[in-house]
Amino acid sequence: MATSTDVPNLKINSSRLMTSLHESCEFGKAHPYGTHETETGMARLALNDADKAVRKWYIQQAESLGCKITIDQMGNVFAVRPGKDSTAPPVMMGSHLDTQPTGGRYDGILGMLAGLEVLRTLHDSKYQSEGSIGVVNWTNEEGARFPIITVSSAVWSGALPIEAAWKCKEVTPSPDGNRYTMKEELERIGFMGHHPASYEAQPIAAHFELHIEQGPILEDERRKIGVVTGGQAYKWFEVVIKGRDSHAGTTPMAARKDSVLAAAKMIVESNKIAKAHSGLITTGIIEMEPGSVNTMAHTTRFTLDIRHPSDTVMAQIEDECRKRFSAIAADDSERGVSLEWRQLTANPAVTFHQDCISVIEQAAEDTTADLPRTSEDGKLWKHMVSGAGHDSFHTSRRCPTGMIFTPTRDGLSHTPTEYCSAEDCALGAQVLLGAVLRYDRLRAEMGLLTEK
Amino acid sequence: MATSTDVPNLKINSSRLMTSLHESCEFGKAHPYGTHETETGMARLALNDADKAVRKWYIQQAESLGCKITIDQMGNVFAVRPGKDSTAPPVMMGSHLDTQPTGGRYDGILGMLAGLEVLRTLHDSKYQSEGSIGVVNWTNEEGARFPIITVSSAVWSGALPIEAAWKCKEVTPSPDGNRYTMKEELERIGFMGHHPASYEAQPIAAHFELHIEQGPILEDERRKIGVVTGGQAYKWFEVVIKGRDSHAGTTPMAARKDSVLAAAKMIVESNKIAKAHSGLITTGIIEMEPGSVNTMAHTTRFTLDIRHPSDTVMAQIEDECRKRFSAIAADDSERGVSLEWRQLTANPAVTFHQDCISVIEQAAEDTTADLPRTSEDGKLWKHMVSGAGHDSFHTSRRCPTGMIFTPTRDGLSHTPTEYCSAEDCALGAQVLLGAVLRYDRLRAEMGLLTEK
Numbered sequence: 005m006a007t008s009t010d011v012p013n014l015k016i017n018s019s020r021l022m023t024s025l026h027e028s029c030e031f032g033k034a035h036p037y038g039t040h041e042t043e044t045g046m047a048r049l050a051l052n053d054a055d056k057a058v059r060k061w062y063i064q065q066a067e068s069l070g071c072k073i074t075i076d077q078m079g080n081v082f083a084v085r086p087g088k089d090s091t092a093p094p095v096m097m098g099s100h101l102d103t104q105p106t107g108g109r110y111d112g113i114l115g116m117l118a119g120l121e122v123l124r125t126l127h128d129s130k131y132q133s134e135g136s137i138g139v140v141n142w143t144n145e146e147g148a149r150f151p152i153i154t155v156s157s158a159v160w161s162g163a164l165p166i167e168a169a170w171k172c173k174e175v176t177p178s179p180d181g182n183r184y185t186m187k188e189e190l191e192r193i194g195f196m197g198h199h200p201a202s203y204e205a206q207p208i209a210a211h212f213e214l215h216i217e218q219g220p221i222l223e224d225e226r227r228k229i230g231v232v233t234g235g236q237a238y239k240w241f242e243v244v245i246k247g248r249d250s251h252a253g254t255t256p257m258a259a260r261k262d263s264v265l266a267a268a269k270m271i272v273e274s275n276k277i278a279k280a281h282s283g284l285i286t287t288g289i290i291e292m293e294p295g296s297v298n299t300m301a302h303t304t305r306f307t308l309d310i311r312h313p314s315d316t317v318m319a320q321i322e323d324e325c326r327k328r329f330s331a332i333a334a335d336d337s338e339r340g341v342s343l344e345w346r347q348l349t350a351n352p353a354v355t356f357h358q359d360c361i362s363v364i365e366q367a368a369e370d371t372t373a374d375l376p377r378t379s380e381d382g383k384l385w386k387h388m389v390s391g392a393g394h395d396s397f398h399t400s401r402r403c404p405t406g407m408i409f410t411p412t413r414d415g416l417s418h419t420p421t422e423y424c425s426a427e428d429c430a431l432g433a434q435v436l437l438g439a440v441l442r443y444d445r446l447r448a449e450m451g452l453l454t455e456k
Numbered sequence: 457m458a459t460s461t462d463v464p465n466l467k468i469n470s471s472r473l474m475t476s477l478h479e480s481c482e483f484g485k486a487h488p489y490g491t492h493e494t495e496t497g498m499a500r501l502a503l504n505d506a507d508k509a510v511r512k513w514y515i516q517q518a519e520s521l522g523c524k525i526t527i528d529q530m531g532n533v534f535a536v537r538p539g540k541d542s543t544a545p546p547v548m549m550g551s552h553l554d555t556q557p558t559g560g561r562y563d564g565i566l567g568m569l570a571g572l573e574v575l576r577t578l579h580d581s582k583y584q585s586e587g588s589i590g591v592v593n594w595t596n597e598e599g600a601r602f603p604i605i606t607v608s609s610a611v612w613s614g615a616l617p618i619e620a621a622w623k624c625k626e627v628t629p630s631p632d633g634n635r636y637t638m639k640e641e642l643e644r645i646g647f648m649g650h651h652p653a654s655y656e657a658q659p660i661a662a663h664f665e666l667h668i669e670q671g672p673i674l675e676d677e678r679r680k681i682g683v684v685t686g687g688q689a690y691k692w693f694e695v696v697i698k699g700r701d702s703h704a705g706t707t708p709m710a711a712r713k714d715s716v717l718a719a720a721k722m723i724v725e726s727n728k729i730a731k732a733h734s735g736l737i738t739t740g741i742i743e744m745e746p747g748s749v750n751t752m753a754h755t756t757r758f759t760l761d762i763r764h765p766s767d768t769v770m771a772q773i774e775d776e777c778r779k780r781f782s783a784i785a786a787d788d789s790e791r792g793v794s795l796e797w798r799q800l801t802a803n804p805a806v807t808f809h810q811d812c813i814s815v816i817e818q819a820a821e822d823t824t825a826d827l828p829r830t831s832e833d834g835k836l837w838k839h840m841v842s843g844a845g846h847d848s849f850h851t852s853r854r855c856p857t858g859m860i861f862t863p864t865r866d867g868l869s870h871t872p873t874e875y876c877s878a879e880d881c882a883l884g885a886q887v888l889l890g891a892v893l894r895y896d897r898l899r900a901e902m903g904l905l906t907e908k
Contacts (some may be wrong), residue, residue, distance in 0.1 A: 106701060106746040106754075148748045176747065179633055219706035238705060240749050249558060251869040252738035252761040253690060254671035254843035257731055259867070264739050265727055271720035279709055286704035287716050288749045290742050294558040295628065296600045297692050297740050297759045297800070298844075299870040302558075307749045309704040348749070391706035392750075415711070417703040418751040 011441040014129055016121050018430030024065070025117040025429070028101070029109045031058035035420035045420020046109060050102035050144035051079065051186065056193035058101050062141065065120055069127040071138065075197030076206060077166060078156035079190045084138035085123050087444070089453040093207040093403075094136035095443055097122060097436060098157075098395055099215060100145035108422025110429075112145055114410070115214045118433035125437060134448035135209060137440055142395040143186075143195075149174050150186050151307070152349050153240065157395035159201045161402050166201055175289065203402040209452070210360060210443050211399035214408045214436045216424045218392050220415025226378040228431050229368040229385035230409030234355040235397050236389060237318040238311040240348040243270065243329065247341040249294060249302035259339060263304035264292055266341045269332045270325075274308060277324045283312040284391070285321070307348070313389055315353050354390075354397045359446065360406025360439070367438025368408070371431055392417075404443075408435050463893040466581055468573050470882030476517070477569040477881070480553070481561045483510035487872035497872020498561060502554035502596035503531065503641035510553050511647060514593065517572055521579040523590065527649030528658060529618060530608035531642045536590030537575050539896070541905040545659040545855075546588035547895055549574060549888060550609075550847055551667060552597035560874025562881075564597055566862070567666045570885035577889060586900035587661060589892055594847040595638075595647075601626050602638045603759075604801050605692065609847035611653045613854050618653060627741065655854040661904070662812060662895050663851035666860045666888045668876045670844050672867025678830040680883050681820040681837035682861030686807040687849050688841060689770040690763040692800040695722065695781065699793040701746060701754035711791060715756035716744055718793045721784045722777075726760060729776045735764040736843070737773070759800070765841055767805050806842075806849045811898065812858025812891070819890025820860070823883055844869075856895075860887050 026041075032048025032055065048054045059081060063073055066083035074082040084094045099115025119139035126133065142160075147153030150172045158164040170187035177183050190196040199205060217223075217230055247261030271287050278285035286309040292301035308325070312318040326345065333343040365385070372384035388409055390397075399405045410432040413423040424432075447453060478493075484500030484507065500506045511533060515525055518535035526534040536546045551567025571591035578585065594612075599605030602624045610616040622639035629635050642648040651657060669675075669682055699713030723739050730737035738761040744753035760777070764770040778797065785795040817837070824836035840861055842849075851857045862884040865875040876884075899905060 104746065104748055104751055106751075146748075147750065151749055153750065175749075181631055217706070218703045219708075220711070236705070248868075249871045250867070251670045251844055252740065253688070253736065253763050253845060254669070254869065255736075255867065256671075257727075257736060259672070262738070264742065265723060268720040268723035268739075271717060272724050275709075275717055284704065284707075284709060286714070286750065286752055287720070288704065288744075288751050288753060289747050290716065290744060292740075292742060294556065295741050296556055296598075296870070297603055297627075298599065298605065298738065298761050299556055299558075299740050300738055301740060302871070309750050311705050392703055393705060415702070415707065416700075417706060418748070419701045419754070 011438065011445060012131065014125050014131065014437060016125050016430065016433045016437055018426060021117060021121040021430060021433055022426045024120060025113060028058055028061065028113060028117060031061065032103065035106055037420050046103040046107045047105050048103045049105060049149040050146065051189035051193055055102055059195060062101065066123065066139065069123050071123065074199050074206065075195060076199040076201040077197055078159050078169060078201040079143040079195035079197065080156050080160060080201060081141040082138060082206060084136050085126060087133040087135040087137060089135050092135045092453050093209040094138045095210045095440055096138050096140045096208045097212050097440060098140040098142060098399065099213050100142045100395065102144055102146050104146055104148045104418045106420055107418055108420055110216045110422055110424045111218065111417050114216060114424060114429055116141055118214045118436050121433050122437045122440060133444045135444055135453050137444060145395055151175050153393050154395045154398055156201065157398035160203055161398040162203060163398055208399060208403045209447060210404040211396055212360065212406055212436060212439055213394060213396045214432045215394060216412045216417060217409040218412050218417035221388065222409060222411040223413065223415065227384050227386055228372055228375065228411065228428060229435055230388040231361060231364050231368055231385055232356060232390050232407035232409055233361060233387050234353065234389055235394065236311050236313040236391060237315050237351060237353040238309065238393055239322065239350045241308040242346040242348055243306050243308060244344040244346065245304045245341050247300065247302055249299050252298040252300060260300060261339045261341050262300045263341055264301050266332055267304040267306050270329045271306065273328045273332065274325050277321055277328065281312065281317050281321050283310065283317060283321045285310050313353060351393055351397055354400050356400055356406050357404035360404050363439045363442035363446065364406050364408055364435065366442055367435045370438055371434045406439065408432055463890065463897060464583065466577050466583065466889060468577050468882065468885045468889055470878060473569060473573040473882060473885055474878045476572065477565060480510055480513065480565060480569060483513065484555065487558055489872050498555040498559045499557050500555045501557060501601040502598065503645055507554055508645035514553065518575065518591065521575050523575065526651050526658065527647060528651040528653040529649055530611050530621060530653040531595040531647035531649065532608050532612065532653060533593040534590055534658060536588050537578060539585040539587040539589060541587050544587045544905050545661040546590045547662045547892055548590050548592045548660045549664050549892060550592040550594060550851065551665050552594050552847065554596055554598050556598055556600045556870045558872055559870055560872055562668045562874055562876045563670065563869050566668060566876060566881055568593055570666045570888050573885050574889045574892060585896045587896055587905050589896060597847055603627050605845050606847045606850055608653065609850035612655055613850040614655065615850055660851060660855045661899060662856040663848055664812065664858055664888060664891055665846060665848040666884045667846060668864045668869060669861040670864055670869035673840065674861060674863040675865065675867065679836050679838055680824055680827065680863065680880060681887055682840040683813060683816045683820055683837055684808060684842050684859035684861055685813060685839050686805065686841055687846065688763050688765040688843060689767045689803060689805040690761065690845055691774065691802045693760040694798040694800055695758050695760060696796040696798065697756045697793050699752065699754055701751050704750040704752060712752060713791045713793050714752045715793055716753050718784055719756040719758050722781045723758065725780045725784065726777050729773055729780065733764065733769050733773050735762065735769060735773045737762050765805060803845055803849055806852050808852055808858050809856035812856050815891045815894035815898065816858050816860055816887065818894055819887045822890055823886045858891065860884055
């Protein structure tokens with residue numbers, strides 16, 4: 005295990021961080037819930053016009069700090085500030101600028117703006133890092149518009165062929181009634197770069213991601229920083245049920261092939277199975293055709309999001325769901341339906357790199373050293389496992405990776421009122437700066453950089 | 457009870473009937489399922505451009521037979537051929553030209569085209585009926601676009617205020633993203649008439665409706681005609697569940713307010729309750745917001761269509777559903793959701809008029825007299841109760857009403873492959889003619905008309 009090293013005593017500017025964060029949220033703000041101008045949520049779906057605008061704004065900010073911009077064929081934007089050795093791969097701070105349709109101002113956005121604030125702090129002090137340091141915006145992390153979560157870091161890491169990502173269609177039709185692909189939308193907004201989206205063409209020395217926790221643990225325990233050691237496994241499926249459309253008033257119950265009823269039974273059953281294994285299961289989308297009050301739907305589609313910290317238990321949950329769903333589909337108290345599972349994404353459980361965990365621990369210890377001891381055991385940071393999926397899960401396959409969590413009010417995320425206080429955002433950004441500078445020194449000491 | 461009377465031996469033209477039926481289906485045809493040009497379904501949603509076009513075509517046909525056209529404020533179109541007494545209210549043949557989004561070529565359409573064929577037959581033979589005889593097209597019978605079934609006959613009968621009907625919004629947004637009201641769409645297509653939509657302003661002497669059975673009974677028993685004695689009670693509801701949108705990966709199961717899960721439990725439960733009472737229950741539409749794979753929906757709406765031949769049992773089913781749904785909403789294994797019931801329509805069980813039933817019985821007996829005896833008991837018509845709702849349910853509150861059913865292949869309706877053979881369509885139209893002529897004579901004999 006690498007040892008810690010002294011780093012310069014640089015401080016991020018917390019008011020600049022928050023001003024820029026809210027400025028960036030002008031692009032795609034939606035769902036006001038209070039009277040203050042920042043009391044809104046966000047609807048900045050990947051590759052929509054607001055996403056295009058915030059990308060252009062972000063690139064302008066980074067360029068004004070002397071960063072070199074690279075855009076790859078998934079629209080991932082790499083902004084890199086050169087170090088003394090500018091030929092070795094950069095240490096990157098990565099997250100995402102896209103949001104859920106009813107998202108908040110912190111999920112992804114905090115990581116991107118904290119990364120920018122770290123670069124500004126280095127720029128202001130004219131700090132010469134050993135290697136290059138940068139920020140990366142991963143396209144369509146949310147998977148809310150194009151239903152593959154962290155799709156662009158998946159392509160970068162080699163987990164998903166770019167053709168599969170490019171042809172992924174948006175979940176909800178655009179206002180003109182068409183469902184566009186990622187490729188079409190990348191081209192439309194001018195973010196189809198020429199650079200291959202690959203860890204080989206665009207190598208990263210280490211990946212650090214600051215993110216809100218999106219759960220209630222830090223707040224409940226009155227701690228400030230989560231040092232994330234890894235993430236739970238998760239899979240997404242679309243389940244497609246086909247029955248027969250017939251009249252609600254003239255079709256006896258025993259003669260039906262009711263796709264909605266079968267879907268409802270499966271959703272209820274999946275919930276029981278997940279609870280029995282202490283896992284998580286969620287259906288966020290159901291759609292049916294034709295969609296008429298007095299006609300049974302011939303087709304119903306619903307999504308399943310399954311999660312568990314253990315790959316083995318995850319597989320058990322999926323297996324039990326598949327068996328029970330098949331039994332429901334074949335139920336002969338009615339005339340049965342057909343059933344198809346389509347896997348949208350699969351991510352095994354992840355363990356982050358000990359070097360990254362260590363520098364984050366040291367930065368968290370330093371940053372919280374002088375704060376009031378609010379937690380029961382007096383410690384203001386703790387090790388955590390990520391419940392949500394993040395781009396860092398994919399980068400960890402190809403480079404040392406670590407994540408930092410900040411508290412989230414009421415544990416609520418993916419909703420307009422999602423909130424992390426300005427003080428907690430600043431603490432997170434300071435830990436991110438400390439971790440990146442420590443890692444920069446560490447890799448120089450390990451002889452991974454070329455002396456100039 | 458009125459007695460039967462002799463009527464002239466007029467015959468409808470079955471090939472003209474089918475040619476016109478398929479000609480009318482050129483407006484709004486959709487969902488081809490075979491190679492023949494008539495092997496398609498229909499998507500002629502009420503008040504859309506195809507509905508506008510078929511209405512204009514239909515009016516032209518009726519005017520060429522000397523009919524007088526009246527359009528009321530619900531867009532109901534009355535085409536009346538004057539009788540010897542043209543001042544008394546007309547005997548009307550009524551049905552509808554609108555279809556389900558994935559509808560067929562017979563539901564409603566057969567009744568309208570058979571009515572036209574009856575008028576053509578009278579016209580060709582220059583038959584002078586005692587009173588006036590006509591056809592009425594009731595607007596938005598399906599309730600598929602504007603979710604109140606038989607909404608315009610409901611207004612005519614006084615069961616629904618016109619303002620409630622006018623403000624009814626379409627279920628699915630129009631291509632421009634707006635949800636238009638019936639009033640807006642009546643005005644847009646030019647079918648907002650000046651005549652009040654009311655049984656007082658536009659009285660009807662008797663209402664006869666020919667319709668496909670939409671169930672399997674006539675086909676299974678190898679009979680040709682259903683003499684409908686009444687209809688089962690039915691109610692439509694929209695159930696609205698509000699929970700909380702939060703992240704699928706970071707929200708523990710016990711901390712959720714999952715509106716989709718609650719809806720699924722309610723749908724499964726409602727099915728059990730209906731079966732226990734030998735009733736029918738159907739959910740044809742579910743919608744949720746925001747609709748994202750890894751976010752719980754904060755709001756889920758679903759429809760319930762409940763039916764039973766007995767008003768009392770119908771009320772029991774609704775009551776049990778309300779109790780069970782409330783218990784599910786309050787379930788504290790999770791954090792509960794809020795629940796609201798919105799009644800979209802309510803129709804008590806209906807009994808048709810004995811005079812109408814009698815003339816239909818006589819016409820059915822005459823029409824089927826020389827056909828092969830295919831059924832087990834040798835009878836080719838039978839008394840039936842309607843499973844589906846029809847405009848005749850509303851007219852029966854204000855005038856003597858009767859219905860005639862024809863066989864429906866596999867009992868399938870509200871689907872593109874819905875089918876009634878040309879032979880069976882012709883038998884139905886012939887029974888309609890016979891019933892209307894008998895009723896015309898009957899009311900003259902009963903002294904209800906003025907001698908000229």
